[in-house]
Amino acid sequence: MNLEIKLQIQAWLDGELPEAEALRVAALVKRDAASKSLAAELETMRAALTGNEPEMKLPETRDFYWSKIRREIERLESSGSAPLATTGGWMHAWRRWLMPLTGTAMVAVVAVGLAWLVTPQGQGGDIFLAEIENLSEDVGSYSFRAPAQNMLVVWVYDKAPLPAVDSDLPAETTLQ
Amino acid sequence: MNKRKTNPVEPVKLPQEIGTCSDEQLVRAAQKGGMEAFEELVGRHRDKIYARAFSMMRNEDDAVDLSQEAWVKGWQRLVQFQGDSSFVTWMTRIVINLCLDQLRKHKRQRAESIEEMAEESGGVERQMPAVTINPTAGLERSELRARIDRALGQLSYEHRTVLILHEFEDLEYKEIAKRMACSIGTVMSRLFYARRKMANLMASYKREELNS
Numbered sequence: 001m002n003l004e005i006k007l008q009i010q011a012w013l014d015g016e017l018p019e020a021e022a023l024r025v026a027a028l029v030k031r032d033a034a035s036k037s038l039a040a041e042l043e044t045m046r047a048a049l050t051g052n053e054p055e056m057k058l059p060e061t062r063d064f065y066w067s068k069i070r071r072e073i074e075r076l077e078s079s080g081s082a083p084l085a086t087t088g089g090w091m092h093a094w095r096r097w098l099m100p101l102t103g104t105a106m107v108a109v110v111a112v113g114l115a116w117l118v119t120p121q122g123q124g125g126d127i128f129l130a131e132i133e134n135l136s137e138d139v140g141s142y143s144f145r146a147p148a149q150n151m152l153v154v155w156v157y158d159k160a161p162l163p164a165v166d167s168d169l170p171a172e173t174t175l176q
Numbered sequence: 177m178n179k180r181k182t183n184p185v186e187p188v189k190l191p192q193e194i195g196t197c198s199d200e201q202l203v204r205a206a207q208k209g210g211m212e213a214f215e216e217l218v219g220r221h222r223d224k225i226y227a228r229a230f231s232m233m234r235n236e237d238d239a240v241d242l243s244q245e246a247w248v249k250g251w252q253r254l255v256q257f258q259g260d261s262s263f264v265t266w267m268t269r270i271v272i273n274l275c276l277d278q279l280r281k282h283k284r285q286r287a288e289s290i291e292e293m294a295e296e297s298g299g300v301e302r303q304m305p306a307v308t309i310n311p312t313a314g315l316e317r318s319e320l321r322a323r324i325d326r327a328l329g330q331l332s333y334e335h336r337t338v339l340i341l342h343e344f345e346d347l348e349y350k351e352i353a354k355r356m357a358c359s360i361g362t363v364m365s366r367l368f369y370a371r372r373k374m375a376n377l378m379a380s381y382k383r384e385e386l387n388s
Contacts, residue, residue, distance in 0.1 A: 007364045010371070014342070016349055045371045048312040048378070049343040054325035056227035058243070059236060062219050069218060069247045070211070076248070 001034050009039050107156050199263045207254050218247055221264045225271050231340055232275040234329050246271035279333050304376045311378035327377040335370035342367055
């Protein structure tokens with residue numbers, strides 16, 4: 001049995017396969033002894049682990065533990081770096097919308113200027129600029145120019161990362 | 177600026193005695209700056225958050241430090257908590273992320289041994305016999321947990337982490353891949369080798385028990 005089949009059996013047990021695939025693997029497990037034995041081993045392990053996480057007690061008293069947390073929070077607050085979570089505020093919401101807009105406006109101004117340069121009215125039919133310079137940290141842009149068609153296309157996008165799957169995840173999560 | 181500070185002068189009022197408040201009520205009070213409410217949350221869930229850190233780090237000092245750091249981050253980011261999950265799940269995710277970051281730093285610092293590389297690619301698994309007995313049969317729950325803990329301690333951090341995220345945190349392959357910054361295929365193979373190794377370790381403990 002190759003690794004791919006083994007992993008499919010595992011995925012079937014974990015409910016990660018689409019229905020058609022799951023039916024195919026279920027049939028394999030039913031007719032093939034080695035597959036059946038592997039499925040049994042994996043299932044035993046899964047069942048043993050589920051709900052049996054080892055329990056641990058914090059090796060410090062509640063008061064001592066809390067005092068260290070509190071001290072650190074107060075230290076950070078006094079240094080002005082503590083409350084990173086300000087998403088609820090109107091300032092944050094305003095900035096969230098305003099920043100991309102300013103970036104877009106900046107790119108648009110450059111694009112219009114460039115379009116003027118490459119048009120015959122601008123007397124710049126043969127002038128080519130390699131790239132549109134985008135100085136915004138929040139907005140990125142790609143440009144495509146077709147001199148024959150006298151056309152300039154600027155694609156503007158928000159550089160902000162996509163929202164995390166779980167909106168409750170802290171901002172420093174390393175999602176990719 | 178919308179800075180949420182601790183509120184030592186005017187304590188945030190709770191609808192009832194602090195010990196009888198639900199987590200949701202405490203979270204709401206803490207979001208308004210109620211340090212006392214946050215302290216109660218720490219008191220209630222400190223063991224769980226510490227346990228998660230310990231299960232990943234396998235080191236008491238690291239687990240204490242990282243769990244504390246998680247609580248500080250939890251306080252800082254509490255206004256982001258929308259209640260889509262329970263508070264303790266949210267806190268657990270924070271401590272997991274901190275542990276993953278820490279483990280990645282450790283990983284970069286140490287050279288990977290040939291043994292580890294072989295384990296990662298399944299070299300060891302190929303030599304492991306299929307476990308035909310049920311290594312958990314007849315065990316008391318506390319005994320089973322102790323053996324699971326012992327076996328987890330013998331896994332590589334990649335294998336242990338993927339098991340913890342899948343079996344204890346109930347995350348899907350896709351979600352684990354995101355958190356561990358690897359492909360779904362890697363998650364599947366790590367999980368597979370981790371389970372096979374766990375099965376063999378548990379079987380060896382069973383044999384030890386029968387021989388003693």
